Amino acid sequence: MLSKRIIPCLDVRDGKTTKGIKFKDNIDIGDPVAMGRYYYEQGADEIVFYDITASSERRPIMLDVVRRVAETIFIPFSVGGGIRTLEDMRDVLLAGAEKVSVNSAAVLNPDIIRQGAEAFGNQCIVLGMDVKKVAVSDKIPSGYEMVINGGRTYMGIDALWWAREAERLGAGEICLNSIDADGTKTGYELELTRLISTSVRIPVIASGGAGEPQHLLDVLNQGCADAALIASMVHYGTYTIEEIKNFLSRNGVKVRSSW
Amino acid sequence: MIAVLDYKAGNLTSVKRALDHLGFPCKITNSHDEILKADKVVFPGVGAAGKSMESLGELGLDRLLWRLFEARLPILGICVGLQVLFDMSQENKTRCLGILPGEVRRFPEKMRSGTGDFLKIPHMGWNAVSFGNDHPVFQGIPAGSEFYFVHSYYPQPANPDITAGMTEYGITFTSAVAFRNLVAVQFHPEKSGKPGLRLLHNFCLWNGVS
Numbered sequence: 001m002l003s004k005r006i007i008p009c010l011d012v013r014d015g016k017t018t019k020g021i022k023f024k025d026n027i028d029i030g031d032p033v034a035m036g037r038y039y040y041e042q043g044a045d046e047i048v049f050y051d052i053t054a055s056s057e058r059r060p061i062m063l064d065v066v067r068r069v070a071e072t073i074f075i076p077f078s079v080g081g082g083i084r085t086l087e088d089m090r091d092v093l094l095a096g097a098e099k100v101s102v103n104s105a106a107v108l109n110p111d112i113i114r115q116g117a118e119a120f121g122n123q124c125i126v127l128g129m130d131v132k133k134v135a136v137s138d139k140i141p142s143g144y145e146m147v148i149n150g151g152r153t154y155m156g157i158d159a160l161w162w163a164r165e166a167e168r169l170g171a172g173e174i175c176l177n178s179i180d181a182d183g184t185k186t187g188y189e190l191e192l193t194r195l196i197s198t199s200v201r202i203p204v205i206a207s208g209g210a211g212e213p214q215h216l217l218d219v220l221n222q223g224c225a226d227a228a229l230i231a232s233m234v235h236y237g238t239y240t241i242e243e244i245k246n247f248l249s250r251n252g253v254k255v256r257s258s259w
Numbered sequence: 260m261i262a263v264l265d266y267k268a269g270n271l272t273s274v275k276r277a278l279d280h281l282g283f284p285c286k287i288t289n290s291h292d293e294i295l296k297a298d299k300v301v302f303p304g305v306g307a308a309g310k311s312m313e314s315l316g317e318l319g320l321d322r323l324l325w326r327l328f329e330a331r332l333p334i335l336g337i338c339v340g341l342q343v344l345f346d347m348s349q350e351n352k353t354r355c356l357g358i359l360p361g362e363v364r365r366f367p368e369k370m371r372s373g374t375g376d377f378l379k380i381p382h383m384g385w386n387a388v389s390f391g392n393d394h395p396v397f398q399g400i401p402a403g404s405e406f407y408f409v410h411s412y413y414p415q416p417a418n419p420d421i422t423a424g425m426t427e428y429g430i431t432f433t434s435a436v437a438f439r440n441l442v443a444v445q446f447h448p449e450k451s452g453k454p455g456l457r458l459l460h461n462f463c464l465w466n467g468v469s
Contacts, residue, residue, distance in 0.1 A: 001372070001427055003385045003405060040452070045385055071276055076407060076450050096272055098450065121306045123381060123409045173383065203379045224376055226384070256385040256405045259452050 003256045004220045004248070005045040005227035006241055007205060008234050010035055011052045012081075015061040018052070019235045029235075033068045039234070040073040043241045043259045047073065048101070048175070048229060051081030058082060063095045070096025080128055080175075084109075089116050093124060101175060103128035104148035107155055107162070110169060117170025126205075127171040131159045131192060132179045144192055151179035159192070160199055167200045174200065175229065177207040185211025185232065193223035205229055213239060213247035220253050261285040261463065262297035264340075266314040274303045274337070277449040277456060283463040289318050299463065300327055302443075304339025308363065308412070309351030311339050321356055328358055328441060333467035335396075335459075336443030341436065342414060344443055350412050359438060360417035370429030378429045381411040388424040388434050388446065394469060396442045396461045397423065397435070404454035406446035408434075413445060440467035 011018045016030040029035060036047050049069070051062045059082075066079055079092045080101030089100045100120075106113050106127060116125045130151060136143040144159035163174055176196050178189030188209045197204040206225035210216060216228045233239050245255045263274050265287045278285040278301075285301070288294060302324065304311055315321040327334055342348055343355040348363035355363070370378040385405040390397040413432040416422055424435030424444070434445045442462065448455035 001386065002378075002382065002408075005384050070273065071280070074277055074280070074450060074456060075452050094272070096276065098273070123305070123383065172381065198376070201377065201379055202381075203383050226379060258401065258404065 001254055003045070003254050004225075005205070006043075006216070006244060006248075006255065007046045007048055007227055007229050008039045008044050008241070009048040009050065009207070009229045009231045010235075011050050011231075012062065012065060013052050014058075015053075015065055019232065032065050033072055036069045036077065037072050039241065040075055041259075043245060043256070044075065045227070045256055046075055046098075047077040049077065049079050049081075049097075050101075051079065053082075059088070059091065063091055066092055066095035066097050078126055080126070085112070086115050086119060089120060089124075093120055099124050099126050099173070101126040101128045103130065106166065107146055107148055107157065110165065113166055113169040113171050117172070122170050122172035125171050126173045126175050127163075127166040128175045128177065129159060129163065129166075129196075130177050130179050131189075133189070133192070142195065144195070147179055151182075160195060163196045163200050167202050171202060173203045173205065175205040175207055176225075177229075178209060181209030182207075183232075184209050187211065187215040188219040188223060188225075188228070190218055190223045193219055193225050197224040197226070203227065213244045216244060217248055217251050217253060220248070260297050261299045261301060262294045263287045263301045263303060264294070264320060265289040266311065266318055266320055271303050273447075273449045274301055277459055278463065281456060281460050281463065289320060291319065291323055294323060294327070297332070299333040299335070299465075299467075300324075301462075302334060302336045302340035303449075304337060304341075304343070306339060307350055308339060308342055308348040308353040308355065311343055312353050312355060315343070315356075324356060325358065328439075331440045331467055333462065333465050334441045334443075335462045336441070337449070338410060338445060338447060341443035341445055342412060344436075344441070345414055345416070348412060358441070359414075359421060359436065359443075361415050362417075363412045363414050365412050366429065372429075381409055382413075382428045383409045385451075386426050386428060386446075388426050388444075390424045390435065391422065394423055394437050394442070395465050396437070396458060398461055400454050400457050406434075406444075406448065406451040406455060408446045410445060437469055439469060 078099035426434035
């Protein structure tokens with residue numbers, strides 16, 4: 001049977017990874033290629049790179065990172081951050097990424113999902129969703145609202161509606177980030193994850209809030225997620241991917257256990 | 260020189276990068292001359308059967324693949340490169356190459372996991388392949404190794420003897436086939452870490468005899 005996927009996420013600014021402490025093998029924690037390689041060897045099932053570069057000259061720097069990562073690791077990886085147009089997607093995919101992730105660009109221009117899916121195939125298009133819990137209303141019947149700009153701008157769009165719409169438009173996968181849980185290390189947003197994951201037929205990656213292996217167990221079981229994104233849990237050496245997978249395995253979750 | 264068929268079917272560079280990493284000279288090409296001079300051919304594929312068959316036709320690679328097969332050249336098909344080898348695919352109701360008898364079907368709707376949840380489509384992620392016999396291309400791959408899959412359709416060979424590997428996802432389906440000088444897999448060995456690289460390595464050393 002299909003294994004649940006454990007996916008480290010690396011933020012990259014100006015071609016350098018931004019979080020982490022020195023590991024005992026002396027990996028250059030500022031080098032996204034070295035970090036990608038490290039997680040690949042440590043048993044990551046996929047890797048996500050988010051380009052958080054602010055400058056307008058971001059593209060060539062990130063594409064260079066993508067090319068070098070693709071030469072080094074032989075598991076799927078996806079790239080997000082500032083992907084707005086078909087050309088952005090094409091550049092990243094041709095540089096060697098398996099998937100591209102669109103977030104605010106899709107909220108503002110949903111047709112980009114359809115265009116991307118038609119041009120490159122559904123499996124290449126991941127919809128990133130940043131979501132906040134709000135009061136239930138006519139406009140937001142699920143009680144979860146779409147946000148952009150790091151959670152600062154409320155879009156007046158119901159998250160459940162948006163997930164289904166994106167699936168209809170051709171998104172191959174959803175990466176669901178709870179802004180409320182993000183950075184708290186107190187666990188993923190289980191109710192939200194379960195709601196979205198059981199309402200669409202495409203895979204859902206849970207994101208935001210992981211602090212310990214129990215959180216992954218909860219979101220993969222109760223949250224019905226197909227995969228879990230992790231960041232500070234592993235970037236600061238608190239847990240290794242092997243430890244996380246062993247814990248999950250012992251608790252009955254099917255994970256890839258040899259690599 | 261290994262020819263990696265270029266028929267505009269998505270990202271081919273992953274395969275080339277894996278072969279480069281393993282140290283086997285290869286070239287992404289759709290030139291008939293170059294392909295006919297190659298020692299082996301890798302037939303990759305991402306995307307849909309219909310579009311792929313269309314591109315193969317436009318480039319004359321459909322007839323070329325038949326020639327290569329009859330000439331006993333070792334051929335490795337990957338993902339859509341496995342599917343279009345069959346007679347037809349339910350995806351876009353596509354008539355395919357017909358090198359292998361059988362058809363390609365969509366996973367049934369509403370398959371459920373052991374815990375009762377609906378299984379998502381596409382089948383996306385890591386899953387185990389149990390290889391049937393001692394085929395040289397699958398040598399040395401530890402039992403229970405998982406490979407990376409991303410697909411909504413699966414092959415249903417007419418002749419069970421060509422099934423070389425099986426995988427479970429709601430149903431048990433053929434995930435690898437082997438027939439004469441042809442090996443084809445539903446998963447992506449170039450994206451499956453060590454076991455995938457081992458498979459590619461084995462193929463690069465294979466003389467095409469089962």
